[in-house]
Amino acid sequence: MLLENTLTIDAAAVQFAADVRAGLDRPGQKELSSKYFYDPVGSALFEAISVMPEYGLTRADERVLRQHASDLASMVPAPLLVCELGSGSGKKTRWILESLCRLEPVSYYPIEISPAALASCERELAQVNGLTVVGVERDYLDGLREVAARRKEGTHLLVLFLGSTIGNFDSEADRRFLQSVRQTLVPGDCLLLGADLVKPLNQLLAAYDDPAGVTAAFNLNILARINRELDADFNLRQFEHVARFNEKTSSIEMHLRSKKPQTVTIPRAEFMVQFREGETIWTESSHKYSVAELKTLAAASGFHCKEQWIDQEWQFAESLFIAI
Numbered sequence: 001m002l003l004e005n006t007l008t009i010d011a012a013a014v015q016f017a018a019d020v021r022a023g024l025d026r027p028g029q030k031e032l033s034s035k036y037f038y039d040p041v042g043s044a045l046f047e048a049i050s051v052m053p054e055y056g057l058t059r060a061d062e063r064v065l066r067q068h069a070s071d072l073a074s075m076v077p078a079p080l081l082v083c084e085l086g087s088g089s090g091k092k093t094r095w096i097l098e099s100l101c102r103l104e105p106v107s108y109y110p111i112e113i114s115p116a117a118l119a120s121c122e123r124e125l126a127q128v129n130g131l132t133v134v135g136v137e138r139d140y141l142d143g144l145r146e147v148a149a150r151r152k153e154g155t156h157l158l159v160l161f162l163g164s165t166i167g168n169f170d171s172e173a174d175r176r177f178l179q180s181v182r183q184t185l186v187p188g189d190c191l192l193l194g195a196d197l198v199k200p201l202n203q204l205l206a207a208y209d210d211p212a213g214v215t216a217a218f219n220l221n222i223l224a225r226i227n228r229e230l231d232a233d234f235n236l237r238q239f240e241h242v243a244r245f246n247e248k249t250s251s252i253e254m255h256l257r258s259k260k261p262q263t264v265t266i267p268r269a270e271f272m273v274q275f276r277e278g279e280t281i282w283t284e285s286s287h288k289y290s291v292a293e294l295k296t297l298a299a300a301s302g303f304h305c306k307e308q309w310i311d312q313e314w315q316f317a318e319s320l321f322i323a324i
């Protein structure tokens with residue numbers, strides 16, 4: 001067992017090194033995948049971002065779920081298994097689960113690769129009456145397939161994909177991902193998708209470049225992580241956080257800009273990389289949807305959009321998709 005764990009950790013480190021090398025070795029735009037933001041430091045910084053006054057996304061997500069949880073509960077079929085892609089802290093999911101449990105007992109399967117996140121979600125939801133929580137330590141699609149395989153005949157699935165994580169997928173990858181989700185479902189199963197909507201530019205830029213520098217620290221931490229895990233020698237003070245809106249793709253892009261010409265060594269990736277002054281590493285895209293685009297996305301991935309609840313304070317949509 002110990003050996004198996006060690007191998008898993010090593011495999012993740014090897015993958016991280018390979019991805020860092022491939023991303024920084026690209027001709028043209030250098031890239032690092034935003035999935036590598038979320039080590040323990042990055043996850044804590046993301047928690048801090050989500051309470052920043054400039055970043056309304058997380059609060060909007062929670063507000064819509066709280067306001068419309070009982071509407072949702074009345075629209076989904078029973079009996080039901082609930083699974084969530086990414087357990088988060090479990091805080092906002094509580095509203096939905098409590099409403100569902102008022103109607104009948106519910107089994108809830110948070111799917112998450114981080115055992116620490118699963119444990120805190122289980123703690124958060126332990127007191128909900130009528131709820132059984134079964135953590136699934138897998139990536140999203142493998143975990144979903146596993147839960148789908150466990151369901152009894154006649155039981156429907158409600159898949160939760162909240163927090164606008166869908167917006168961090170590469171362009172077109174959102175549709176491909178939802179198509180893969182759809183393939184694990186049967187007609188009548190449901191997907192509740194949380195997605196951030198397009199909003200005024202000044203509001204978006206402040207959300208991704210807050211004056212206290214929390215988002216900058218979140219972005220720079222990816223370089224600190226490469227230093228910690230791959231023995232690299234990035235000097236974080238020689239890079240700066242950049243957030244800009246790409247009108248064509250309707251996305252906020254985060255980059256790290258090199259303040260001067262420099263060379264960085266990454267021993268565990270057996271790699272050395274040079275930066276020109278002003279050159280950037282593209283670290284994240286956060287797509288901002290329109291309401292109509294979400295309906296089109298549903299249709300393109302095998303769903304019908306049955307209902308949309310929109311937060312008016314911070315344009316954010318919770319869409320209920322039904323598998324057709």
Ligand code: AVI
Binds near residue numbers: 049165168285
């Ligand atoms: C997790 N995800 C939806 C966040 C977003 O807004 O795209 C990640 C984030 N990046 C910067 N701030 C927050």
